[in-house]
Amino acid sequence: MVVYKNKDYLVSNFSIHQFGIFDEDRSLLHSRIEERLEMIIQNGLIDEVKGLLNKYKIPENHPIRKSVNYKQAISFLNKEYDSEEFFKRALYATRQLAKRQMTWLRSWDDLNVFNLKTSYKIEESIKRLLTSL
Numbered sequence: 001m002v003v004y005k006n007k008d009y010l011v012s013n014f015s016i017h018q019f020g021i022f023d024e025d026r027s028l029l030h031s032r033i034e035e036r037l038e039m040i041i042q043n044g045l046i047d048e049v050k051g052l053l054n055k056y057k058i059p060e061n062h063p064i065r066k067s068v069n070y071k072q073a074i075s076f077l078n079k080e081y082d083s084e085e086f087f088k089r090a091l092y093a094t095r096q097l098a099k100r101q102m103t104w105l106r107s108w109d110d111l112n113v114f115n116l117k118t119s120y121k122i123e124e125s126i127k128r129l130l131t132s133l
Contacts, residue, residue, distance in 0.1 A: 028116070
C-alpha cells in the first residue's frame with residue numbers, strides 16, 4: 001500500500017470525493033453514542049482490556065492507556081472508581097471524541113455533507129457520481 005502525504009499529488013492525479021454524515025440533533029448523536037458504549041461494554045470491553053494487560057507488559061506511557069474507553073476501563077480495573085463512574089467517564093470521553101471528529105471533518109475542503117435522516121440523498125449522490133465516470 002502506498003501512502004501519499006502530498007495532497008496536491010492526490011488531487012491532481014485522482015478524482016477525490018469526500019462524504020460526511022452529520023446530524024444536527026445533538027441529542028440523537030448522544031443517544032446513539034450511549035447505546036454504542038453500552039453495547040461495547042456488554043460485548044466484553046472490560047475482559048478485553050484485562051486480557052491485554054495480563055498478556056502484555058504495556059508501559060504506562062503507551063498510547064493504548066490513553067485511548068478512549070480503554071483509559072477508563074483501566075482506571076476501573078485499578079479500582080480508581082466504580083462501574084457507574086466508569087460508564088460516565090467513558091461516555092463523556094466518547095462524546096468529546098465525536099465532537100473533535102466532527103470539527104475535524106468539517107474543516108475538509110469540498111466535503112459533501114449529508115444529514116443522517118436523509119440517507120437516501122447519499123445513495124443518490126453516489127449513484128450520480130458512479131454513472132458520471
